[in-house]
Amino acid sequence: MVSFGAFARKIFGSSNDRRIKGFRPRVEAINALEKELEALSDEALRARTDAFRKELAEGKSLDDLLVPAFATVREAAKRTLGLRPFDVQLIGAMVLHEGAIAEMRTGEGKTLVGTLPTYLNALAGDGVHVVTVNDYLASRDAATMGKLYGFLGLTTGVIVHGMSDEERKAAYACDITYATNNELGFDYLRDNMKYDRAQMVQRNHNYAIVDEVDSILIDEARTPLIISGPLEDRSELYNTIDAFMPHLVEADYEVDEKQRTAIFTEEGTEKMENMLRDAGHLRGESLYDIENVAIVHHVNNALKAHRLFQRDKDYIVRNGEVVIIDEFTGRMMPGRRFSEGLHQALEAKEHVKIHPENQTLASITFQNYFRMYKKLAGMTGTALTEAEEFGNIYGLEVSEIPTNVPIARIDEDDEVYRTVEEKYRAIIREIKEAHAKGQPTLVGTTSIEKSEYLADRLRNEGFNDFQVLNARHHEQEASIVAQAGRPGAITIATNMAGRGTDIQLGGNADMRIAQELADLPEGEERDAKEKAIRADIAKLKQKALDAGGLYVLATERHESRRIDNQLRGRSGRQGDPGRSKFFLSLQDDLMRIFGSDRMDSMLQKLGLKEDEAIIHPWINKALEKAQKKVEARNFDIRKNLLKYDDVMNDQRKVVFEQRLELMDGGNLSGTVADMRQDVIDDMIAKFIPETAYAEQWDLDGLKEAVVTNLNLDLPVHEWAAEEGIDEEQIHERVTQAANAAAADRAERFGPDVMAYVEKSIVLQALDHLWREHLVNLDHLRSVVGFRGYAQRDPLQEYKTEGFELFQAMLGNLRQVVTSQLMRVELVREAADAPPPQAPSDMRGQHIDATTGEDDFNEGGVALADNRVVPAEERDPENPSTWGRVGRNEACPCGSGKKFKHCHGAFG
Template sequence: MFDWVKKLLGSSNDAEVKKLQKTVNAVEALEDEYKALTDEQLRAKTDEFRTRLQNGETEDDILPEAFAAIREADARVLGMRPYRVQVMGGLVLHQGRIAEMKTGEGKTLVSTLPAYLNALSGKGVHVVTVNDYLARRDSEWMGKVHRFMGLSVGLIVHDLDSAERRAAYACDITYGTNNELGFDYLRDNMVIRQSELVQRGHNFAIVDEVDSILIDEARTPLIISGAGDKSTDLYAKVDAVVRTLKRDVHFEIEEKKKAISLTDEGAQRVEAAFGITNINDAENAELNHHVSCALRANFLMKRDVDYVVKDDQVIIVDEFTGRLMIGRRYSEGLHQAIEAKEHVTIERESRTLATITFQNYFRMYHKLSGMTGTAKTEEDEFQNIYSLDVVQIPTNKPNIRKDLDDMVYKTKKAKFNAVVDAIAQVHANGQPVLVGTVTVETSEMLSAMLQRRGIQHEVLNAKNHAKEAEIVAQAGHWGAVTIATNMAGRGTDILLGGNPEFLARRAMRQDGYDEEIIEAATGHAEDVSDEILAAREKYQSLYKDFKRTTDEAHDRVLQTGGLHIIGTERHESRRIDNQLRGRAGRQGDPGSTQFFISLEDDLMRLFGGDRIMPMVERLGLKDDEPLQAGMLTKQIESAQKRIEGRNFEIRKHVLEYDNVMNRQREIIYGQRRRVLMGENVRDNIIGMAYKLIDAALSRHCASDDGTDWDIPQLTNYLENLCIHHGKIAELEDVVRSGDRDALAQALKDDAKAFYEERETALAEIGLDMREVERVVLLRAVDVRWMDHIDAMDRLRDGIGFRAYSGKNPVTEYQIEAGYMFDELNHLIREDTVRRMYQLRIERTPERVQAAVRPVDGKPIVPGNGQPRQPKRVKPSERVGRNDPCPCGSGLKYKNCCGKDKETRE
């Protein structure tokens, strides 16, 4: 009934598309007018649009003309004029929504339209991709168009210094990866000087593969860490004990929840091994945590599925793309537990200095948009968490791909035999086959089976990702068989008949060209050497030759039915399955897809078996007989929907915790940024001293009549903090009177006078008191914030136990976190005031120097726990005026030792 009504009235998406058509028509109506412009006239449109925006017009007012201008530039520079559906996709992105566009529909070209329009304001546009290769490719390729139109284009990739990053962010349009943008944000909130900042705000982001970044990696925290000081010995000791434990005797696993826990017998076994009476006692919390990590490492985390071992390292495999996540580590000791399991070098646990999740990073943008081939199934999550709608953009040509019903077998063995038979059958006709696997282990097993059958093939998984784009690009040529783990290779089109670009690259490699020269020759950079120009001519010649060959092969492959996709297992998420399917049938090409499933697959065993197994038993099927029915496919999709719903609820629940920390981060970073940008903190520091005096009086002089006042404690605290020594003794009459208000005022007056004396003393030796204040306050914030992150992690680890007493853990977490945040602010005030008031001013015959350190001589910067030793500067070493002073004061050279030197010179 509902489907019938939907067909009659049309879907809400149809209505959205219809609305967009009007604006697309307006853009297309300007095509002839803009075609008639010279290059100079077309380029001049950029200045015209900027002027109109400055005069009060909005981006929406100039949208049809701006889109028409950049569309014409695309045609002139790239030889590609965006189709109507691509213009429509650009409109959706400009509106701050998600454009779902199928594979091969030209999403990269689509991004030029909203990027150009939104860059005209000068506030910056970030185009975000998943890896350095795509960021570099798009910045060169699409960057040619933007530069033609007079806009500046920057690139943020891994190996850039601060100056290069600052220059890239200052551009009108900046291409970069989600990781680099997030890390730059964190680093910006750790710098001491405004000149060290690299980012300039978060105006508008266009996120490519938005589902991967905002959902699959949403909970992945970006962490900047420093070395910890704990020994790693305990990991190996615990691993040796845990290895002896047996499932269902010493521990239990809840596979659906991916949870593992000790039984009573298991706890007793561990207690006996370590000579303790109760592993759940508070004093054994660290050991308990190590045991939990070792259990997960040994019995939940699988080698070649969750991680690989390479070069004495444990490297995480991305669950959704199959790529190696170089440099990423599991947190909270799990990575070390896996290292102990695999007998590789156990790295010390690091200490978190700053952290943020992609969820919270991308929610900072004033306007956020994204594009992907698969987003509609996750629309509820996009709307709930990011306030992003999803609009499905029609394909440029009708999709004629055939999605066949699933083939279901009773056992995995029967399933994989059937997969190899199907590959052999399709391969015999010359039809290219792409086989999608969920794990590295499965891809290698299938590869061995194909080798035994004498079928040539390529394998793409986390162990062989270096030539990822090249392998995927060639998956469409005649007779190709390609095994790919998950959706490795997103961002690269599979062209039927083969990809001439990658064939030309391979030929250049065989001719002895260096990899860097090949990259430059196939790139789009304009300012290049003669050597690269010569290599580019060679590449273009090879490309033309191969293009003729692949065009002929294209027609031949079409006759076989196009690319055939075989999925060896259904993923928990329909979206990942759809990504695999989407590799076939691009731009109206024929293609087909089919999934092979066994009742022993995790998805079926855990979530669908109870419904499907009775059906199979009634039919009396043998192991090698497939069950193929549309109803069965619907049952499988129903299981996937349940898992998706559960995973969404888990992410949403986790976000409730994350939001607490995020609000605190925003407050701390906001205050920090105001100080960094030059806010005068003098009055704030004196105000901090006043608050600390009030808090001390409340603590040590609680009564209103002077009884029970603890004057020795008050004296000890305040005279080592912010008042003159002996001051409270001078106020004996006030103390005797029991007048707390009068005592408070007298102490505050003394604190202010004491601070003014500090200012005078520093001014006499030519130091900038305002800069000293800024450095001291920022360092106090950084050190205490680092401690606070650790404390919040510990709170979160244990808060779940509150549920046993009938309390809501999230509410309890919010309450406790509030108390801890108050304590954080108190400690920042205390550290800042103590360090400013207790500054040690040293005078020497050669120069006068202020060492910004507390009276006990501990460093005010996070380091190795030892006071920083002054660096001896050789006469040949040139210290810049704005560089940190070599003496270790934390001040700029010109405001410290250099000031005296400059005065003498």
């Protein structure tokens, strides 16, 4: 029986069909302008940009200009890029302009689609950010599409790793800025650590188009973006604990691959306690005594490193360094590090140099960063499976854009074998058959280890002419992908997600021309050779078409349906024929984790012979259910992360807005006076309570507090001995003395110097306390989950205690600022001293909330200078020559104070 919903869809079409249909009239209006714009000269076409801007200034909206602006971009694209956006690309562009997600298949020209709404929204002059997954794509797209924007009179900038602040500021000032999500988030956090508005690089958050939106807003959003600075070196402790790991047996720990956790059993805990006690690292009786919190952390990380993380799957060791492998793209992540001591535990495991841990200086989740944009849009080949999450978290609707040409790819049912060995034999047979008939084959694997295992097997079968694309070879990535469509080509790839380069049947002509004719100057000879290459590519394409197009052969199912769909989507671009099939075994990770034992015994009973596969649509459905379970779990992880970050986000907004006000405020004397008054009020209320008798006053405590907070030695005991004195009079005398001392200091310094000193101290104190507050919130976050055992809501507890910590931080701020300003003394060079700077020893981190994986590439900021420099080589006037200075060491500047109370006070 057909449901009413299915019946209604047959009659009226789905909601997606109706939405797409609604764009058709504007597509026709754009097409109607084509002849008129073709007749214009280049100058007349470019002049339309100024005309549009004038219309906007006169009150027209961007929606009013959509049709003429899109028609202008289409004509400019024909002239500058030799590309004419199809009608379906115009529809995708309209979806992006409306602030939604356009799901467009691979090969449908998403990069070109993005130019239309980018141009239209850039006309307003507030800047448009185009977000890509890596620096290569940001640079490539900015260079290619920049020709189009430049032709129409708009400026284009690009932000990549390693740029200076001046270069970044210039790029953000452009009409259109290409950048990765990591660089954008990193710059936002760094901007909010600057001490002068002029040093900030970003302008605002107006409109962003996110390419590969599922990868950036879903996969990478499982982890907050963090800026951190190094803590002291603990390599000896890591190595000591690592040496205990080989002594553990299976009964000592439990590993849950589904949840990515490893914990000690009672026997394991006892064994670790004994080993730690013998090594002198255990305080008290139990490993779980409060004084052993740090040791527990290190021990758990060592267990994870040995039992959960596999070399050549989760990371590789290259040039004496542990390098992370991205689980979604299979790429190496040089410079990225697992967080919270996990990377150090892996370095100890692999016996390479151990780098120091880091402390959080600032952090934000990608969800909260991208929700700052007034308008957000995205495009990808695979978004519908995550439509609920896009709607819930970002308020983004997903629209499926029809393909320009109907898809001719055949997606076959999965083949399931009992053992991995049988599966690989079947894969080799299939590759041989495809190669023999000249069909290009793309073989998808889920890890480097498996891709290299398959490559070895192919070599043993006599194949040598194939390419392996994984993290070890990502430098040649674009050229390998570009030629993967040649007849008979075999390409083994790890997680083909977000590669950014199309697989064109016959090979990529432009890439071949660039490689083969790189040294040939412009002229007739080059033109002739270019023509010959294009003719050869056309012949090869026909050969690949005759063989059935690109065959996507997957060796395993990924835990995310999107990654599988991305792999499938590589075949059948622009109506080309193609084929895809997944080869599985009951020993694969996904099958094993989701209980394939029962199926194995059932297949044996049914008499499934060796090298026979079970092929049935029901198997596909069962696997899809398993994948949905994993996706739902990951969604819950991200939702949970966001709930906790929202608590911090409210506080972050207050602090960042306060910083901007402080930077913009010319004179902070009023603010500082209010802080001083609050400190005095608190002191009097604490030591001379309103309802207390005079004999109950804590005068010793008050005298000490006045010295500590106000740097004044006041005769509070004598005042209290006077006849008829009350707390209000003492309050008034303390206030007068403090105000007089502050006024005297201001007069001696002069108004300009005093204003500079006040602003510097307030900003530095705020930053220092905010960093301490972040550490406190991290610690609270790590333990608050246990409140659930007492039937209390951990999130509610986190909100309540987080607010109390924040209030305490603000109280500390008033105290620290008042205390320092009442002690500050003018040194001759003070007026000419450089303004305070954000810490230079920062690095970006992108941490996985569940595995502790650091998934962020450093944003062009040097790591901490950890050199130990002899005292005689340190220049007291040049901190860059000091190297690492101990917190309790005498400050190298010669002040006589400890480093932590002098130049290290706000580091």
